[in-house]
Amino acid sequence: MPLDTSAYSLALLRVDGRRWNELRRVHAQIRTQAAADGSSYLEMGHTKVMCVVTGPSEPGARRGGTTGGAGGGGNNAAEVSVTVVVAGFSSVDRKRRGRGDKRNLELQSTISNALAASLHTHLYPHSTISISLHVLSQDGSLLAALINAATLACVDAGIPMTDYVVACTAGSTSTYAANDEDADPLLDLNHQEEQELPSLTVATLGATDRVAVLVCESRVQASRLEGMLAVGVDGCKQVREILDRVVRDKGRKMVSEGTVERGIGLESMDLD
């Protein structure tokens, strides 16, 4: 189904009625799974993912995840092991992906390397943090949703980290073939837009301009990269606010319910 990009120039509205710099609805929850050390559920539009974190714990039997880490010599730092399971019903066509699917392995390795750089893994030598991600529904920006969910779950698990690793996608309104000078950058692409337009996934460290992940898989003029990257980084800042809100709301709720006492650890946290 070709995307009617000409409609954009008339009303400046995208197929789903958003403007160029609007995110889709982001809905997130933490501590959804009682059995896990940390867990989260995240929706970015119709992309829905769940994440479960176990650890830091003793390295047990390898579960086939992709590990990465800033470890280096010996086991001086915890390794971050990530598995991504894409549910068969998550997209329109039921495609079976094998265990050794290279795209999946690349996703796992990206998430693991991105988190390993911002988690304080050196505090947990000889241990493993295993992150298990489940994709329930796909509608574009998959890598971004996975990174955000994994960050939330790590926060829930109480693993010390420098800042949130937050991600979103950015695109451009015309294809590479059309050498359109006044092409607008777009924020947070859905599946349909991702198929038709050049796009990239950006993950930043918190609200800074420092880019942890930058993945572009489509052809695009180099001159348009700057605009797309700027919009993406800006989107990440918005996502960070949303995720931070989720964490604080949960904290406040737990205090009011008496699940946790308002203790020393929470004094510094702004629970207005």
Added chain:
Amino acid sequence: MPREAEPSLNEKQFVLQALKEDVRLDGRDLDQYRPLELTFGDQHGVAEVTLGKTKVLVKTSAEVTVPYPDRPLDGIFTIATELSPMTAPSFEVNRPTETEVLLARLLEKTVRRSGALDTESLCLVAGQKVWSVRVDVHVLSHDGNLTDAACFAVVASLRHFRKPDTSMEGGVLTVYTPAEREPVPLSWLHSPFCISWSFYGDMGEIAVLDATWVEEQVRVGSCTISLNRHGEICQIAKLGGTPVEAVALLQCTSVALAKAKELSGLLDTKLAEDAKRRDKGGLLAELSAENDR
């Protein structure tokens, strides 16, 4: 599985210290490539690239097969990347390491997904007969920066490759041997090149091109950018690692564009030299003489 070799603490510390003083072990500048050499084999489609001590051999081959049922009009184009124990004992056959998977994905995204090869032109009879072009990447020795060397070799090999000429007459497909008709080059749209940056320092503030194996072992992050000489980005992969300032990444892209243009020029020269070497008026002259009679 044998453990992968690893540099000692002294080596790690020294390489980092030297990079902070803008010094590299082999005396290069931070954004300088090692000498890149490209040689073509006797057959069309065989290219060997040496980048310092990194060596990659690529062979392209083609055969006629049945297309995939969901894409009856497209030819088949596969890139097979294999890191064998020949490269280092830590690589095993049939059990891909992360290096191997990421290399295969990068080549796939850079060359295949960017549409460098026009797969529709490989179709012979819709839904029945297509060319299947297969590129085999053999890594002979690994001293860092496999992606750039492998990508350059793949592009060189595909552009050097000639597939047998064919004709369709009255529903009969004829594939000609090289003696009957001169083989034809693939329908090639643009040449993408991978340029890999490695980052060092706490904030990833030191960016280095064409890292050697030791340098790759101590880096905190990397970013591979694929571009063609028209200034189109075909792929960017910064897969995690220490976060780097967005502005620095943009600078890396513009330097990478200049490097991609250099590589593109080098490949064009090499291809022209090779064509000159092969063109002795041999086959063509022979054929035309026959036609005259």
Added chain:
Amino acid sequence: MAKFGPKRQGPRSDIPAKLGRTHRQEHLNLTTTHNGHHRPPPRPPRRPYPPSLIPTHPKHPLRLGPGLRHVPPSSILPTVAGQLIVNPHKTSMWIESNGGRYTPSPSDLVIGRVLRSAADLYYVSLSPYTPPASLPHLAFESATKKTRPQLAPGALVYARVSLANRHMDPELECVSPSTGKADGLGPLTGGMVFDVSPGFARRLLLARSRDEGGVEVLELLGAEGVAFETAVGRNGRVWVGSESVKAVVVVGRALKETDEGRLGGEEQRRLVKRLVREMR
């Protein structure tokens, strides 16, 4: 020319047979030799050396070095391609080859990388993808259970091979067992290690490396005023330490280029001039 003692009778049971890898060899390059050493004529492959080549001494037993194999009763066969060197003064002979990886043999000085520490020894890697050598915690100068050096995984040590056997992992020591002194062995701090070929490392290790080994880059660099210190491991690793990072890089490049380019004396002098100019 070397002098030979009376021909031995019976089986040579006193020869410590030293087995290298049993490659089928094609050629023996026996054209060059070092000062004072016997120059044997070229020989067809895989044939025992004639007794006239084998040095004998009324008192000292014959010592066979790497690359030679004793087949009882009295034939000596080469096992690798290389250059045969006969030293009649020490009644020893061995084959010098410049390929492959290092095979440990006793009293070699080596540079190893600590892999991990076990209950009472360190596991040390001498070359990649080979079984590790062991270095006892107490094999350091004046080491006791409490005062032994603490080496982190990845640290470098300069050690001597104390035991090397075909069927066992080699053992190392950082102290002379007779005197109890370190003699320069021990942990290496700072600096950088460069990989060279095992043959080049041997040339560097010769007492008169300039005259016998034909390596003069280090002396030339020293004469140019570059301050540095080195430790050469027989396993093809050279450690270079200096206050200045650039000096280390220059020494390393000089060594690697001399080794890889097989540079002669004049070329080495030119190389050093060029590198020193680039450095300043």
